[in-house]
Amino acid sequence: MELSDRDLALVSAIGDGLPLVERPYLAIGEAVGMSEVEVIARIQAMKEAGIIRRFGIIVRHHELGFRANAMSVWDIPDDKVSEIGRRLGDSPEVTLCYRRPRRLPDWPYNLFCMVHGRDRPGVEQAITDLIQRHGLDGHGHAVLFSTRRFKQTGARYGRRKAAE
Amino acid sequence: MDKLDRHLLNDFQRDFPLVPHPYAALGEQLGMSEAEVIGRLAHLSDQGSVSRVGAVFRPHTVGGSTLAAMAVPPADLERVAALVSSYAEVNHNYQREHRLNLWFVVTAPSPEAVGAVLADISARAGLEVLDLPLLEHFHIDLGFDLKWS
Structure with missing residues (x-):
């Protein structure tokens, strides 16, 4: 379309x-x-046409008690990343799952999952479960908890508004 | 927040009615008037529980977007975060626990416009910006189950 x-x-x-x-x-x-x-x-x-993936009420996790979120990233060989990504993306703990490029040497990870939970231990447990369930132990991995939210709004695809 | 608010938040995250009076359609399912639905949603928006009633677009079909990261010296974080947030094209901006400590999403009408925003931020902040565009997405967005207990 x-x-x-x-x-x-x-x-x-x-x-x-x-x-x-x-x-x-x-x-x-x-x-x-x-x-x-x-x-x-x-x-x-x-x-x-799939251009709108979801149309409805969009909630703000943090305000509803889901105060912890972590971006969990892995370095997965390129020939395996799509298959593992699909499995992780289907996991109930995972709210977003993307493949993105590595940027060596600063950033060696190519698979990104967002995990939300009510608190930090809950999110940590969920990530531990994901690693066990999907056999991800041997892969490079980092967990980036968010410590502060500066901004969260809907995406704006419209004409550019001047930045202040 | 009562039971009806919880239903409003959890039950209409997708397939919002595409009819002339959508809030009346929600009200019918929840046993309340159109005016009450609108009033409750306004209240939940004011409180911050509701971001908006709207669309989540498939990435990269409408304009361009990317995830960007910066390693900001801690003493400058406040200032650089405010600079990043000041762009209308930035819709998420978070501090995270890593040497790369500022993470934000840029959306704009075209990939070129996204690149221009990243270049502008990099120049004004005097810091390198890592551009991590989406290559493949694996998750079907069905909304966020609030699992009310």
Whole structure:
């Protein structure tokens, strides 16, 4: 599915979320020059095309008591990383799982998993379980707990706003 | 936060109704009015429990994005973190326990625009920025099970 300029305007308009009004799609449509019907149809089409992976209420883990999160990273041989990544990505403890490039010598890891939990011991236990279950013992590994959140908002794909 | 708030938070993280009155549709399932749903969501947003009602886009289909990391001297962390957060293109910015201690996500209309933001941050902070773009993703995002006990 190719995104038109109108789609991109819509993507930008919903970047901050739907307004909390009785007819939010109508309000979004007024902002981008689409009818309510068209807004709904375009969002539906982007969902079906997999461009929108999820459409719904997006919660903030931290405020809901999931105060610990760690980025757990591994150095997995390139010919095995996709298979291991798929298995880790299917694990209930894992909320995101990506392959990214190594940047030697600073950064030797190519597989990234996010693990959220109510507290640090819970997250540590979950990572220990993942390592055992998936036989990851022999691979280079690091766990980067987050100690401070400076910013968390929705992604903005719209036109660039000037940075202050 | 009561039981209805918990249902609101947990049960509508995906397949949010695409109908003219979506909040009324939620209300029907939860046994409350459209106005009450809107009022509760406004309250949960003000409290910070709800980030937004919206979309999670598949990475790299709309514009560009990357994960970036910097090794910031601890004494400068506050200042550099504020600089990074000031960009509208930065949507997550965390301190983590590592020599690379500042991690952030940049999203922009194009990969070139992402690169420009990284270069700008690097120049203004006077620090190297590691660019770690996504190569493959393995997780199907079904939302976050809040496992209310």
